Amino acid sequence: MEKKILLTDCPDAKGLIAKITNICYKHQLNIIKNDEFVDHEQGRFFMRTELEGRFNDETLLADLDDTLPQGAERRLVKAENKRIVILVTKEAHCLGDILMKRYAGALNLEIAAVIGNYDTLAELTGKFDIPFHTVSHDGVDRAEHERQVRAIIDSYAPDYVVLAKYMRVLTPDFVKAYPRKIINIHHSFLPAFIGARPYLQAFNRGVKIIGATAHFVTDDLDEGPIIEQDVTHVDHTFTADDMAKAGRDVEKSVLSRALGLVLAERVFVHGNKTVVFK
Amino acid sequence: MEKKILLTDCPDAKGLIAKITNICYKHQLNIIKNDEFVDHEQGRFFMRTELEGRFNDETLLADLDDTLPQGAERRLVKAENKRIVILVTKEAHCLGDILMKRYAGALNLEIAAVIGNYDTLAELTGKFDIPFHTVSHDGVDRAEHERQVRAIIDSYAPDYVVLAKYMRVLTPDFVKAYPRKIINIHHSFLPAFIGARPYLQAFNRGVKIIGATAHFVTDDLDEGPIIEQDVTHVDHTFTADDMAKAGRDVEKSVLSRALGLVLAERVFVHGNKTVVFK
Amino acid sequence: MEKKILLTDCPDAKGLIAKITNICYKHQLNIIKNDEFVDHEQGRFFMRTELEGRFNDETLLADLDDTLPQGAERRLVKAENKRIVILVTKEAHCLGDILMKRYAGALNLEIAAVIGNYDTLAELTGKFDIPFHTVSHDGVDRAEHERQVRAIIDSYAPDYVVLAKYMRVLTPDFVKAYPRKIINIHHSFLPAFIGARPYLQAFNRGVKIIGATAHFVTDDLDEGPIIEQDVTHVDHTFTADDMAKAGRDVEKSVLSRALGLVLAERVFVHGNKTVVFK
Amino acid sequence: MEKKILLTDCPDAKGLIAKITNICYKHQLNIIKNDEFVDHEQGRFFMRTELEGRFNDETLLADLDDTLPQGAERRLVKAENKRIVILVTKEAHCLGDILMKRYAGALNLEIAAVIGNYDTLAELTGKFDIPFHTVSHDGVDRAEHERQVRAIIDSYAPDYVVLAKYMRVLTPDFVKAYPRKIINIHHSFLPAFIGARPYLQAFNRGVKIIGATAHFVTDDLDEGPIIEQDVTHVDHTFTADDMAKAGRDVEKSVLSRALGLVLAERVFVHGNKTVVFK
The missing domain is CATH 3.40.50.170 (Formyl transferase, N-terminal domain)
Incomplete structure (x- = not known):
């Protein structure tokens, strides 16, 4: 079991938490801790998701790219020193x-x-x-x-x-x-x-x-x-x-x-x- | 447009954030702010979701009850004084x-x-x-x-x-x-x-x-x-x-x-x- | 028994605490609380003395004026609202x-x-x-x-x-x-x-x-x-x-x-x- | 020029600040910083005096002992590591x-x-x-x-x-x-x-x-x-x-x-x- 952190930073849109956590769920990744914030003034969404499981980085990121709005930045980083x-x-x-x-x-x-x-x-x-x-x-x-x-x-x-x-x-x-x-x-x-x-x-x-x-x-x-x-x-x-x-x-x-x-x-x-x- | 707060408190399980936020999304409710916490020692999940939209309390709660694990408590409260x-x-x-x-x-x-x-x-x-x-x-x-x-x-x-x-x-x-x-x-x-x-x-x-x-x-x-x-x-x-x-x-x-x-x-x-x- | 506060603010000099508290003692005033500070950079002495006793303001201030260095400011104020x-x-x-x-x-x-x-x-x-x-x-x-x-x-x-x-x-x-x-x-x-x-x-x-x-x-x-x-x-x-x-x-x-x-x-x-x- | 700290801890009495600072003044010691506190409930007086000058410890302490009330503790300590x-x-x-x-x-x-x-x-x-x-x-x-x-x-x-x-x-x-x-x-x-x-x-x-x-x-x-x-x-x-x-x-x-x-x-x-x- 590995631990990684998914960092999402994109224009705000309806259903983003549901969409992103669905993808994690589909990949059978467990969410250890999740934080999100919407800057309503700037219309920007930020989410940090600590994940645990077996990662297939490529398909996970591809699924995210299919789902996230244009202008999204997402990173999947190792939770290590x-x-x-x-x-x-x-x-x-x-x-x-x-x-x-x-x-x-x-x-x-x-x-x-x-x-x-x-x-x-x-x-x-x-x-x-x-x-x-x-x-x-x-x-x-x-x-x-x-x-x-x-x-x-x-x-x-x-x-x-x-x-x-x-x-x-x-x-x-x-x-x-x-x-x-x-x-x-x-x-x-x-x-x-x-x-x-x-x-x-x-x-x-x-x-x-x-x-x-x-x-x-x-x-x-x-x-x-x-x-x-x-x-x-x-x-x-x-x-x-x-x-x-x-x-x-x-x-x-x-x-x-x-x-x-x-x-x-x-x-x-x-x-x-x-x-x-x- | 109305504002309400959904409070969920239940045994921890995989995919809870995805499941709950999916139901909100399906009901076309916008998530203004979401906080969750898992007490890993006690195996208990807590989530507070500020929602905005047109609420059908009965069907929303019914959908939640179909989805949440046994022993769940959920409340949908008005965000007012x-x-x-x-x-x-x-x-x-x-x-x-x-x-x-x-x-x-x-x-x-x-x-x-x-x-x-x-x-x-x-x-x-x-x-x-x-x-x-x-x-x-x-x-x-x-x-x-x-x-x-x-x-x-x-x-x-x-x-x-x-x-x-x-x-x-x-x-x-x-x-x-x-x-x-x-x-x-x-x-x-x-x-x-x-x-x-x-x-x-x-x-x-x-x-x-x-x-x-x-x-x-x-x-x-x-x-x-x-x-x-x-x-x-x-x-x-x-x-x-x-x-x-x-x-x-x-x-x-x-x-x-x-x-x-x-x-x-x-x-x-x-x-x-x-x-x-x- | 009355309470007053003596506020002294003057150029620093040797023996100021002794001189001022001596005068208070001579006037049979009890010092409830005393604070002093010397700004060594500016060569300035500050003292706040809470006094209790029977006050003869005129002679007390005259004694202070005889003793304090040139450029001294001193005030004797009532400790009241x-x-x-x-x-x-x-x-x-x-x-x-x-x-x-x-x-x-x-x-x-x-x-x-x-x-x-x-x-x-x-x-x-x-x-x-x-x-x-x-x-x-x-x-x-x-x-x-x-x-x-x-x-x-x-x-x-x-x-x-x-x-x-x-x-x-x-x-x-x-x-x-x-x-x-x-x-x-x-x-x-x-x-x-x-x-x-x-x-x-x-x-x-x-x-x-x-x-x-x-x-x-x-x-x-x-x-x-x-x-x-x-x-x-x-x-x-x-x-x-x-x-x-x-x-x-x-x-x-x-x-x-x-x-x-x-x-x-x-x-x-x-x-x-x-x-x-x- | 040496620096020492005089620590006095004794039953409260009238004129203690004047008496102690007078002795320091008589010994031509400069007071860098002085703090005192009276515990009115216990009737106890505490004073810490940072001194600078040429010290004759023996006569200074003897003068203090002549002056301080019975039951006084006083220490003159070097201001060093x-x-x-x-x-x-x-x-x-x-x-x-x-x-x-x-x-x-x-x-x-x-x-x-x-x-x-x-x-x-x-x-x-x-x-x-x-x-x-x-x-x-x-x-x-x-x-x-x-x-x-x-x-x-x-x-x-x-x-x-x-x-x-x-x-x-x-x-x-x-x-x-x-x-x-x-x-x-x-x-x-x-x-x-x-x-x-x-x-x-x-x-x-x-x-x-x-x-x-x-x-x-x-x-x-x-x-x-x-x-x-x-x-x-x-x-x-x-x-x-x-x-x-x-x-x-x-x-x-x-x-x-x-x-x-x-x-x-x-x-x-x-x-x-x-x-x-x-």
């Missing part, structure tokens, strides 16, 4: 959290490699027997640096690329190479404090809450589809540094929750938004 | 919150009447033009008191009875008269601090969090199926009274959230637990 | 919450009057026997409208003016008339979604959290010192209307918490920030 | 979190050693170059096992002993050896679900929230002074295992927050309760 490559700069907290959660069995994923533009986190990565590649941006232009990073990423053929406090802005070319595959943690509660040094901005504004945002990366800096957000309370006793420290706790927990959701195939991207079946 | 009767003693916060939320349009329900064993809250209830009945427990025995209260409740034929800080313990006879129809707010995070004066218990134990629990009332005092819970942080500066005050905020918000869920037919009771489709 | 005037437009939730919390004894304040630019909330206000003044903005220019509103406010000599979803922008003249005395609830987690229709902005951006901000009003729209903020989680199933509805719950709870803090003299304003002793 | 020994069994999440937070600089402490009754976590501990001692309970009686564990603990002379999911009950003798020095993380929101298998108890009760409690260990199992608690929401889709998994996240975050508070000397123990200056 995804492989990620992590990009970092110097800060340990997000990388450390992912490494430790995987070690403790709290995150189901395979970390193929970590790439840093500094070697600061090589030692930490090495503790967990994961390859670390330093690709310095020193003395090379942006295009060449990204070419080198992409070559290493591609050599691992990851399902997703995770920016765990990677402090360089990606070019549109880089982003285009991994559509809906790059997950970033932004150190603010977007759309507040877009841009550099958000904790200093937050401190100067005197906010009582700071947050973090995990999102897919698109061409618009800090504007990609949001996967997960959370906040923590601060007060007048917090310096900008204290805010950054408190923020790091939120950053790592938001990033690892977002990773858990994406890697379990619970996230649909729809325009600049996400549908997340928790 | 439910009628409640509220029982109170002296504390205003929960009653006031329900009255005000309904006034501001934040809770869709009809308050048929309020019954108090004191007349303390008659004035507040009167401000909102809702009948208030004082049924004093003074000088009557418990059975007679409950008989009087039940007579008033029954005269309004409510969908639910809400105990909004009603400080008297109900007899099994009373509870049996309104199965799965009585909602209580308990002033603690059950199962901590069962029984009397929970805030004093919490103060004496030096807890850092206090909470509240909304649950259906069953024969076991404080042991009915839990609908909703929430907590708030306290610290060493809180006296027992401060805790009670902080607790009142949690109590009223938990009760009104539980009411919103129950009245929208989002809550299934299953043994001593609930399935809540949020 | 403050009087507020509330400005509203059409939405009931914030006003209703304040009315009900005061009725239930959960907010210690005196509501002198409610002023609306529509009469929508006259009925609700009347239920609680509080004067309601309709000052329509129809057919009068902004200056004249504000003149009428200010005349009514001033006739009640309130300690604070509360904008409980008052949907008109105040002119600098109005703001200047009540320095650090106007409290507003802004329907977003500032500084995200500044300006009009924040819930529609939030919906369009696909955020997973929405919030509300209570702040003092200054000349810069939505830029005054923040008193309190909070958030609630939303997801893809929320329409812009659902977000607004969820937001209303946060708005009213943030506003009433901010009110509680300000009215208990727990909030210092310092430049564009606040020091809040909770 | 504390040393801990961690006891574990098999679960990695709490130990891993402490190791990683210390590595990333988010917890200021020195981990002297880890002791396990199994060797399961030796490898993880070794990655961070910290000594791990396996003391099997196999084939030895409880007294002998504890004797061996205590010998190792004592060889490191730690400030605190941290039970990071150490699944053995300590004898009163063990507890007495480290008064107010043993910190435990309990896998439930005490006092709910005292005893074994709390997540299974929580699952069976159908709660909507689970929690964790960090507390000092005393003779009464699960009854010591609570330092910190937190909760997370669960629902009907959670199996007992899912609850345990969600619970582990709360456990580790509550334990590391409690550690941060205790190690920064922010926690007073008072009877069976704590005063925590955050």
Whole structure:
């Protein structure tokens, strides 16, 4: 008995749940869990179906294609660990959290490699027997640096690329190479404090809450589809540094929750938004 | 076009989603929203389906009965405001919150009447033009008191009875008269601090969090199926009274959230637990 | 025995706590509760001292003035209910919450009057026997409208003016008339979604959290010192209307918490920030 | 310039803040931060004073002893990293979190050693170059096992002993050896679900929230002074295992927050309760 996940994303129409679940039933697949959502404003239907049984992918997908309306996207994916490559700069907290959660069995994923533009986190990565590649941006232009990073990423053929406090802005070319595959943690509660040094901005504004945002990366800096957000309370006793420290706790927990959701195939991207079946 | 909600609760079997949604499709009903859950341990299937269209209740239910496994419960209910009767003693916060939320349009329900064993809250209830009945427990025995209260409740034929800080313990006879129809707010995070004066218990134990629990009332005092819970942080500066005050905020918000869920037919009771489709 | 609160706000210097508490001790005043904070970056000292005893305000303040550094502000205020005037437009939730919390004894304040630019909330206000003044903005220019509103406010000599979803922008003249005395609830987690229709902005951006901000009003729209903020989680199933509805719950709870803090003299304003002793 | 923390805990009396801060001022010590609390019910005064300057501990404490009322406890401690020994069994999440937070600089402490009754976590501990001692309970009686564990603990002379999911009950003798020095993380929101298998108890009760409690260990199992608690929401889709998994996240975050508070000397123990200056 195998487990797979069927992901359907198509224009809304009458009877879609019945039609899709009928096909599953006809194929003698058992539905373990089913989630669906209709965006009535956009007229779009989303369904995530966890299936168990003996799969004949080809005929199942053919049956679906015969049935679903024009413009449908459907994917049948294995319910198994995804492989990620992590990009970092110097800060340990997000990388450390992912490494430790995987070690403790709290995150189901395979970390193929970590790439840093500094070697600061090589030692930490090495503790967990994961390859670390330093690709310095020193003395090379942006295009060449990204070419080198992409070559290493591609050599691992990851399902997703995770920016765990990677402090360089990606070019549109880089982003285009991994559509809906790059997950970033932004150190603010977007759309507040877009841009550099958000904790200093937050401190100067005197906010009582700071947050973090995990999102897919698109061409618009800090504007990609949001996967997960959370906040923590601060007060007048917090310096900008204290805010950054408190923020790091939120950053790592938001990033690892977002990773858990994406890697379990619970996230649909729809325009600049996400549908997340928790 | 009418809206109704189909609630199905039955032993799990293959193809149930397909079968039920097929019947809806055959009846040309549009599924606005669908939620389902399988309790794999108990082998029980729960589904809540919001439907829109022209309903022929009789044939729809007949089709379902032909299809669903033995032991199935199914209900087709109107998606409209439910009628409640509220029982109170002296504390205003929960009653006031329900009255005000309904006034501001934040809770869709009809308050048929309020019954108090004191007349303390008659004035507040009167401000909102809702009948208030004082049924004093003074000088009557418990059975007679409950008989009087039940007579008033029954005269309004409510969908639910809400105990909004009603400080008297109900007899099994009373509870049996309104199965799965009585909602209580308990002033603690059950199962901590069962029984009397929970805030004093919490103060004496030096807890850092206090909470509240909304649950259906069953024969076991404080042991009915839990609908909703929430907590708030306290610290060493809180006296027992401060805790009670902080607790009142949690109590009223938990009760009104539980009411919103129950009245929208989002809550299934299953043994001593609930399935809540949020 | 009387209770008063001493509020000190001055340039930092060595021995301030000792000096101030010595003076209190010399005056045989008992310190019920003391909070202090030093903003080391700005070199500013803040202290809030709850005192009990027999007060000779004149000599106490004179002793303080002899002792405190140049540029010190100190106030000795009675620890009793403050009087507020509330400005509203059409939405009931914030006003209703304040009315009900005061009725239930959960907010210690005196509501002198409610002023609306529509009469929508006259009925609700009347239920609680509080004067309601309709000052329509129809057919009068902004200056004249504000003149009428200010005349009514001033006739009640309130300690604070509360904008409980008052949907008109105040002119600098109005703001200047009540320095650090106007409290507003802004329907977003500032500084995200500044300006009009924040819930529609939030919906369009696909955020997973929405919030509300209570702040003092200054000349810069939505830029005054923040008193309190909070958030609630939303997801893809929320329409812009659902977000607004969820937001209303946060708005009213943030506003009433901010009110509680300000009215208990727990909030210092310092430049564009606040020091809040909770 | 040195930094120390003065901790005062004594019967309440008039003028204590003035007296203590006067002594600090006389010693030309600068107060960086001061927190105090009076338990009016018990008539007890608590103050934590962060001081900076040149310290003459002997004369400072002598001056305090001359001034403070009978029954006063006062300690002057260095504001530097504390040393801990961690006891574990098999679960990695709490130990891993402490190791990683210390590595990333988010917890200021020195981990002297880890002791396990199994060797399961030796490898993880070794990655961070910290000594791990396996003391099997196999084939030895409880007294002998504890004797061996205590010998190792004592060889490191730690400030605190941290039970990071150490699944053995300590004898009163063990507890007495480290008064107010043993910190435990309990896998439930005490006092709910005292005893074994709390997540299974929580699952069976159908709660909507689970929690964790960090507390000092005393003779009464699960009854010591609570330092910190937190909760997370669960629902009907959670199996007992899912609850345990969600619970582990709360456990580790509550334990590391409690550690941060205790190690920064922010926690007073008072009877069976704590005063925590955050």
